[in-house]
Amino acid sequence: MESHVIINFYTISCILLLLFNSAASLYILRKGIFFNPMAYFIVFFTIQILGTFPLLDFDFESDLWHAAALAVASYTILFFCISFYPVHHFSLMFKRWKEAPEELLCKKRLYKVIFLLGLSVILTILHYQIVGYNLFFLSLRGSVEDFTSMRLASYSGDTETGAGLFNQFKNTILPICYFSLFIYLRARGRLLVLWIYIATITPFLLYALMGSGQRAYLFFALIIFVIFMINQRKKRITLLLAFGAGFLILFGAYSALLGRQVLDGGEGFFSAIEQLYYRVFIAQQTGSAIGFRYIYNLDYKWGYEWFENFRGLIPGMKGGDLPHRVHEYIYGSYRGTVPVSLWVTAFYNFGLAGVVFIAFLWMMLLRSAFAFLLKLRKDLINRFVASALILYCGLTVFSHPAQIFINGLFGLLFIILIIGVSRISRNF
Numbered sequence: 372m373e374s375h376v377i378i379n380f381y382t383i384s385c386i387l388l389l390l391f392n393s394a395a396s397l398y399i400l401r402k403g404i405f406f407n408p409m410a411y412f413i414v415f416f417t418i419q420i421l422g423t424f425p426l427l428d429f430d431f432e433s434d435l436w437h438a439a440a441l442a443v444a445s446y447t448i449l450f451f452c453i454s455f456y457p458v459h460h461f462s463l464m465f466k467r468w469k470e471a472p473e474e475l476l477c478k479k480r481l482y483k484v485i486f487l488l489g490l491s492v493i494l495t496i497l498h499y500q501i502v503g504y505n506l507f508f509l510s511l512r513g514s515v516e517d518f519t520s521m522r523l524a525s526y527s528g529d530t531e532t533g534a535g536l537f538n539q540f541k542n543t544i545l546p547i548c549y550f551s552l553f554i555y556l557r558a559r560g561r562l563l564v565l566w567i568y569i570a571t572i573t574p575f576l577l578y579a580l581m582g583s584g585q586r587a588y589l590f591f592a593l594i595i596f597v598i599f600m601i602n603q604r605k606k607r608i609t610l611l612l613a614f615g616a617g618f619l620i621l622f623g624a625y626s627a628l629l630g631r632q633v634l635d636g637g638e639g640f641f642s643a644i645e646q647l648y649y650r651v652f653i654a655q656q657t658g659s660a661i662g663f664r665y666i667y668n669l670d671y672k673w674g675y676e677w678f679e680n681f682r683g684l685i686p687g688m689k690g691g692d693l694p695h696r697v698h699e700y701i702y703g704s705y706r707g708t709v710p711v712s713l714w715v716t717a718f719y720n721f722g723l724a725g726v727v728f729i730a731f732l733w734m735m736l737l738r739s740a741f742a743f744l745l746k747l748r749k750d751l752i753n754r755f756v757a758s759a760l761i762l763y764c765g766l767t768v769f770s771h772p773a774q775i776f777i778n779g780l781f782g783l784l785f786i787i788l789i790i791g792v793s794r795i796s797r798n799f
């Protein structure tokens with residue numbers, strides 16, 4: 372997937388203008404910004420802007436319209452923050468949430484977390500038994516012959532594996548329960564049990580998250596933990612740095628196993644940083660830039676493509692195939708996916724007016740999500756669920772709306788269903 376980087380006066384001007392919009396929006400949201408799904412969405416959108424505009428060639432009409440879609444979305448978000456975000460109301464809510472006591476887990480909720488962890492372990496093992504292999508385990512043994520084909524087959528092969536259902540447990544519920552129990556044991560000072568827990572469950576967590584050959588869910592798990600940590604009263608920077616260093620080592624090592632450690636002949640630690648930079652700032656943005664050129668001359672779908680995506684959430688039902696068609700457009704093969712951004716799919720379904728409507732509607736939903744999170748009791752499981760929801764809301768900018776369910780929203784809803792919702796006492 373290649374796209375030439377174009378830096379000129381117009382590109383720099385557009386980037387600076389939209390960065391100003393993002394900065395102004397974030398300034399309005401500054402009270403409680405690290406716990407606000409709206410803020411994370413804007414930050415991810417800013418990353419998208421920084422990566423996309425240098426790839427656009429304004430000599431192409433399609434790229435001009437792509438730039439217009441990004442600009443319209445940016446101004447719509449700023450307009451919403453200025454006109455429809457009650458700063459004083461949310462400041463009071465955040466103050467109440469911040470002053471509420473941080474709790475661990477009551478015995479009843481602790482047992483439910485342990486139950487969900489055990490259920491996730493069982494279902495993860497069952498999933499890889501159905502698939503027939505675990506790519507992380509095979510990579511460690513050096514016995515992977517055709518990694519790309521096996522990776523695709525593990526989650527989108529011809530044989531029905533129920534990957535969508537299992538993913539909610541192995542990619543969302545399992546890491547949330549793992550982190551909750553990790554913090555619980557550490558806070559209780561049960562060091563022997565903690566070290567046994569780390570030695571036994573941590574390798575299985577890696578087995579689960581990286582077994583399909585995808586590194587994204589390891590990244591998601593780290594970001595969930597980071598969001599949790601920065602919203603604690605005691606930040607525990609040492610623990611955060613340890614997790615960050617561990618992530619880079621694993622990300623780099625697994626990239627090496629996958630044969631992806633070299634972009635320009637680099638090796639080692641800096642290659643891992645380069646790979647991470649590529650994943651965050653270039654890979655998705657390049658797919659969206661080329662994907663917009665693909666959909667530009669196609670007829671509007673008037674919401675049908677999104678309907679297909681939501682229909683695909685139903686087990687046994689076929690979802691939308693735009694990522695497959697974009698993959699075919701780029702690589703000549705339908706077997707594979709290249710996801711495009713929320714704005715590309717909005718334009719494909721409804722045109723430029725659809726970009727405005729979707730940006731406004733999504734900000735309304737994120738504002739409601741923020742209000743919901745500020746009412747949650749601050750025990751461990753609630754705070755990790757909140758951290759995951761914040762991440763998934765932000766990541767929606769990189770794909771179609773149904774992707775938030777695929778990423779893990781169903782898993783969060785299942786946690787809430789089993790463990791229950793507990794709210795902050797009215798005394799706070």
